[in-house]
Amino acid sequence: MLGVNQLDFINYCNALKGNYRKGVHKMETLLENPTHAKEFAKNLGGVSVVLGTPVGKEDRNSETLRSMLLASDVANDAVYTWMGQYYEFDSWDELLGDEDRCKAMMANKLLWRALSASGVAMGKTVATLAGLSCSAYDDMSAVAASSTAMAAIFRSSIALQVVQNNASAWAIFSNASSAVMGKTVAELAGLNPSGYADMNAIASSSTAMTAIISNATALNAVVSSSTARTAIAASSTALSAIAASTTALNALYAKKKRMSGASASLSGKFIILQISNDNAFDTSQYGYATLSDGSKPNWGSYRDKYAYFKQYKKIATYMKNDTDSNDWIDYFQC
Structure with a gap:
């Protein structure tokens, strides 16, 4: 006898995958109606149809359905529901607060395909990998709003690599505010963050630029951040410091x-x-x-x-x- 989840799976398969055009339109309509969207995101059978397609066996229909769901307002809820069949947990923090578990999920292509598309999962995963408590960060945007988190991620090769390999996370990360980037870079360079209001203050200080250029992690933070690069480009002090340093120029040349x-x-x-x-x-x-x-x-x-x-x-x-x-x-x- 089929269980509830299996029956839901079959019904959603028939509705969403029986015909490409009609299935996509049904999914679009479902996601446009908040109540139905929320109910779908909590239905394990339904989200399994969309998120559970085996890696390497995707087709146009499955790719379209998944991209629609993961771009919707219920993406995080859908991923949370789907992950419940693999692990027992009562919160995102319980699921993603363990570094070894995070690494295991990253190594699983099927799980990571869904998790890496969730802003909540990405934020908490990189926080954990950077040695932070993921409970302090709601999502990737919260991570990028914290100079403490940003500095920790730049110090962690694995956390930084995870962010760099994820287009959505990297867009948020590299465009962190000028204030956050300024304090992040100052901390990495061994400066007092409270002495610099933002990245513009860093770029206009010869003392700060000297400290950054002599610190590989701080220098990498600057060349990796669009916010930091904008401040550097607007400062003659920063440009002169870079022009005088082969170390700094080599860092630019690498990118x-x-x-x-x-x-x-x-x-x-x-x-x-x-x-x-x-x-x-x-x-x-x-x-x-x-x-x-x-x-x-x-x-x-x-x-x-x-x-x-x-x-x-x-x-x-x-x-x-x-x-x-x-x-x-x-x-x-x-």
Whole structure:
């Protein structure tokens, strides 16, 4: 005799997977109605249809249904319900408060596929992996709002790797507020966090920049955070400190991008790290860069690694290659 969960599973299979178009529309309608959505998220048979597709056997229908559910307001509840068949727990904190259990779940591709899409699960998992109490953080956003949590994660290679490998978590993490990033970087560099209001205060302090450059973890935090990079790009003090340090420049180079191709161009905010040897300079015909002050200085004598930035110590807002297809410019995105 089939149990309740099995009957629910079969019924939801028929409703959601019998026909691709109709199944997706039914799921969309279900999720648009709050009461039905909440009930579905608490139904083990239903969420198993969507979250339990074996890894490697996904199809267009299963991928669409799962992405819809995990992008909905009941995503965390659905994952919580689904995990209840694998472990006994009464709260997220009980499930994710043990480091060994977190690592075991990460090693299970089926479980981690669902858990890594939950903001609550991600926040609590990385907190635990970083040696913190996950009960202090509701989700990934709460982690990114805490300089204590941010600093702990940067100190933990496994926690940082988990965040970096998750696009949603990394977007939240790297865009943490200027105040949080400032205090995080200060703590990592051995400075007094209370002496710096935000990342802008860090970037404008030669003392702080010297301390950051001499500390690999703090330097990694700066180059990894879009918030920190924005502050650095706006500070002549920070740019000068970076230009004077091979250690700092090497850290940027490790995360470099390359613009290549005949007459290729790019607008934005960049630190130019290296220009190919045969990249000719001519603002009317060949390659050039526009710096933040509007100047377009000749790079003819500064095409060696780091040479252009060491000479001008400014952000480039536009870059263009010359007309040869084999030319390139290596840069760091600010």
